[in-house]
Amino acid sequence: MTATPAPESATGNSHVPSSPLHDLMYGHLHACALRAVVVHEIPDHLAEGPLTAEQLAARSGTQAGPLHRVLRLLAVRGLFRQHSDGAFSLTGSGQALRADVPGSQRAAVLLFSDEIFRSSAAGIEATLRTGQPGFDAAYGLPFFAFLGTAPDKSRLFDAAMSSLTSGVNEKIVASYPFPDSGTVVDVAGGRGGLLREVLTRHRGLEGVLFDRPETVTGHLLDTPELTGRWSARGGDLFAAVPEGGDLYLLKNILHDFSDEDCARILGTLRRAVTPGTRLLVIDAVLPEDGAPHPAIALDIVMLMTLRGRERTAADFEGLLRRCGFRLDRILPTPSLTSIIEAAAV
Structure with a gap:
């Protein structure tokens, strides 16, 4: 006599796969859970290897039960691994949540x-x-x-x-044939991560970092190999930018602003340069046909926080032409961004 198998729903081994709708509906839960484990430095406590929720709770001042459940959720998303003995460890992707690793995404x-x-x-x-x-x-x-x-x-x-650009700057710089000599001006260049990479790879170049005064005071340029080859200046990119550069960089800036404000920024740049001066706009370039692109999500960040947007190649060409620049070519990079090379006319 053959035993009747239990219904699948009673075995505990069958489940309904998550749907795109439910992934979206619960999306805020994943973001809040991720923030919680980073705030409590759970990834840092796992740097040496797997620990149980009880061990992690004792080290982090948290409660083991809730912590286990939150880590289980994030394990489903591929940031942690749950072992058969109940311990948790970091996956390769989860390692970026630690504070002490190159390319850490903790601050992001x-x-x-x-x-x-x-x-x-x-x-x-x-x-x-x-x-x-x-x-x-x-x-x-x-x-x-x-x-x-x-x-x-x-x-x-x-x-x-x-942190977001720490690994990206190398990819960007490797994707463009920088000149052997001259002055590179990084406009709104933050703390100077991109400029540092340019100057480190191209020892015949000098550089100027330009951003808000409170930002450039925390610059990253004071390294032995760059001694005597850079300066940092504070100011307002809508008012004036440093003159006399041979190549200007504008990385992840235009997407922060409306077309009108972009025209003001590019107009300020155009007044500072002579015809033929090169400008590299480093930004995502969306496909014209609406094909999937990771910057489509970033476009919503722009929508909800700023008046900016991600743009297509045609959008960039129109902006540049309007402000006295000629778009010469677009170079893709192994990152979210492309290099839009233009020249002042």
Whole structure:
């Protein structure tokens, strides 16, 4: 006599796969769980190897039960691994959550899961009606004006931008044939990570880092191999930028702004340079046909926090031509961004 198998639903071995709808619906849970483990430095406690939730709780001052459940959720997303003995370890992707590793994404996680972004995202519903960023409605100021009033958030923003680009700058610099000599001006270059990579790889070049005064004071250029080859200047890119450069860099800046504000920035640049001066706009370039691209999600970040947007090649060509530049070519890089090479006319 053959035994009747138990219904699949009763075995505990069958489940309904997660659908794209449910992944989206629960998306905020994953972001909040990720922030929680980073705030409590759980990835750092796992640097030496697997630990149980009880061991992690004792080291981090958290509760083992809730911690186990949160780690289980993030293990499903591929950041942690749950072992048969109940211990957890970091996956290759999860290693980037540690504070002490090259290319750490800890600051980026803390920034994009911060209340300022959560509030901005919650405002998308109103943005569809008004066209205004959710950030402005929540905080009463434009994003960068707010950062000027909130030093802690400003420092977090700068640290996150550095962490996001720490591995990208090498890919960008390797993708463009920089000249053997001359002066490179990195406009709104943050703490100078990109400029440092350019000058390190090309020892005949000199550089100028230009950004907000409070940003350039934390620059990354004071290294022995760059001694005597750089300067850092504070200012407002809408008012004036350093003159006399041979090559200007504008990385991840134009996507922060509307077309009108981009025209103001490019107009300021054009007044500072002579015909033939090269400009590298380093930004994502969206496909014209709407094909999937990772910067489509970034475009929504721009929508909810700023008045900027990600652009297509045709968009960039129109902006540059309008402001006295000629788009010569677009070079892809092994990263989110492309290099849009232009020349002043």
